Amino acid sequence: MPGSLEKLIEALRCLPSVGPKSAQRMAYHLLQRDRPGAQQLADALADALVHIRHCQRCNTFTENECCERCASGKRDASLLCVVEMPVDLNMMEQTHAFKGLYYVLMGRLSPLDGIGPKELRLDRLLERAGDGVVKEVVMATNFTNEGEATAHYLSELLHARGLKVSRIARGLPVGGELEFTDAGTIAQAFYERRDY
Amino acid sequence: MPGSLEKLIEALRCLPSVGPKSAQRMAYHLLQRDRPGAQQLADALADALVHIRHCQRCNTFTENECCERCASGKRDASLLCVVEMPVDLNMMEQTHAFKGLYYVLMGRLSPLDGIGPKELRLDRLLERAGDGVVKEVVMATNFTNEGEATAHYLSELLHARGLKVSRIARGLPVGGELEFTDAGTIAQAFYERRDY
Numbered sequence: 001m002p003g004s005l006e007k008l009i010e011a012l013r014c015l016p017s018v019g020p021k022s023a024q025r026m027a028y029h030l031l032q033r034d035r036p037g038a039q040q041l042a043d044a045l046a047d048a049l050v051h052i053r054h055c056q057r058c059n060t061f062t063e064n065e066c067c068e069r070c071a072s073g074k075r076d077a078s079l080l081c082v083v084e085m086p087v088d089l090n091m092m093e094q095t096h097a098f099k100g101l102y103y104v105l106m107g108r109l110s111p112l113d114g115i116g117p118k119e120l121r122l123d124r125l126l127e128r129a130g131d132g133v134v135k136e137v138v139m140a141t142n143f144t145n146e147g148e149a150t151a152h153y154l155s156e157l158l159h160a161r162g163l164k165v166s167r168i169a170r171g172l173p174v175g176g177e178l179e180f181t182d183a184g185t186i187a188q189a190f191y192e193r194r195d196y
Numbered sequence: 197m198p199g200s201l202e203k204l205i206e207a208l209r210c211l212p213s214v215g216p217k218s219a220q221r222m223a224y225h226l227l228q229r230d231r232p233g234a235q236q237l238a239d240a241l242a243d244a245l246v247h248i249r250h251c252q253r254c255n256t257f258t259e260n261e262c263c264e265r266c267a268s269g270k271r272d273a274s275l276l277c278v279v280e281m282p283v284d285l286n287m288m289e290q291t292h293a294f295k296g297l298y299y300v301l302m303g304r305l306s307p308l309d310g311i312g313p314k315e316l317r318l319d320r321l322l323e324r325a326g327d328g329v330v331k332e333v334v335m336a337t338n339f340t341n342e343g344e345a346t347a348h349y350l351s352e353l354l355h356a357r358g359l360k361v362s363r364i365a366r367g368l369p370v371g372g373e374l375e376f377t378d379a380g381t382i383a384q385a386f387y388e389r390r391d392y
Contacts, residue, residue, distance in 0.1 A: 037207070
């Protein structure tokens with residue numbers, strides 16, 4: 001196999017869940033059927049590596065020092081919502097229910113993958129939340145084991161700094177029927193019931 | 197979303213079986229966890245696009261005018277084996293059973309995907325097979341519907357040019373037991389039985 005083809009196949013394996021077979025198939029596809037696409041991908045990668053960095057305030061991807069949302073000044077700076085990834089931030093924004101600011105962890109605590117508080121740079125979140133303006137931190141990490149552990153760990157650190165910490169609710173989905181909901185979710189909805 | 201991030205996600209979709217969700221996951225992964233990998237991928241793509249071309253004789257990927265195998269002069273030039281992809285050529289080589297030369301179609305006839313004789317450039321294979329040295333063309337396309345159709349179509353064209361055309365055999369695998377073989381394969385093994 002030519003050297004540059006071998007290198008391309010090896011390089012494609014840096015993509016998540018791409019093994020040797022997929023990498024080979026991708027390389028053949030690009031070189032045989034979509035050279036313009038391959039060129040665009042090479043350019044887009046190089047361009048993104050140069051321009052994309054993390055927002056100084058909320059840690060999401062941006063091309064500027066500070067992302068538009070953090071820079072706008074139109075949001076409620078006393079509320080800080082912590083999410084795992086930019087995609088979670090987008091989902092939250094689509095609800096139009098939250099008018100505060102965000103902090104994007106860019107991951108979650110995951111000891112098995114070697115991602116601890118240091119790798120997630122939780123010190124930066126603590127610094128951000130301790131700016132004197134933030135009054136309440138809303139934990140909106142996922143309800144997976146790792147997301148829950150991250151929320152729990154963070155809540156203790158933030159409590160110790162005298163901040164109010166809350167967690168988005170678990171329960172039945174809107175329009176949900178008990179008959180088609182798993183027992184764990186129903187149990188949580190019961191424990192977290194609210195006064196009428 | 198920053199423009200260069202959006203462009204990267206869009207560009208990643210040129211990879212086979214990568215949809216919008218996977219592309220987003222890949223982009224986040226590269227920018228967040230593997231920037232050196234992303235740089236290597238960008239470089240490898242650019243490098244492969246410059247250096248990889250098709251062998252003038254066998255049509256496989258190579259960095260030279262002619263691939264090493266075709267240029268070696270040590271192979272039996274009277275036998276030409278037609279395969280779909282370079283990976284099939286590699287499998288064939290691993291058998292050490294074939295000492296002739298190859299022609300790699302870089303695909304198969306697939307009318308539904310808009311790939312006909314013209315797109316596969318079968319005229320180049322006909323020209324290659326008609327060099328006066330080739331005596332027999334061995335069809336080693338896959339035993340899928342498309343591979344079979346490709347072999348059949350090519351065999352007629354090659355026959356018309358007075359060449360001997362053969363097809364690799366169908367039958368039970370080495371070590372195979374009838375009990376665990378599908379009926380279609382057993383039927384073929386019966387039809388294609390050989391005299392003892």
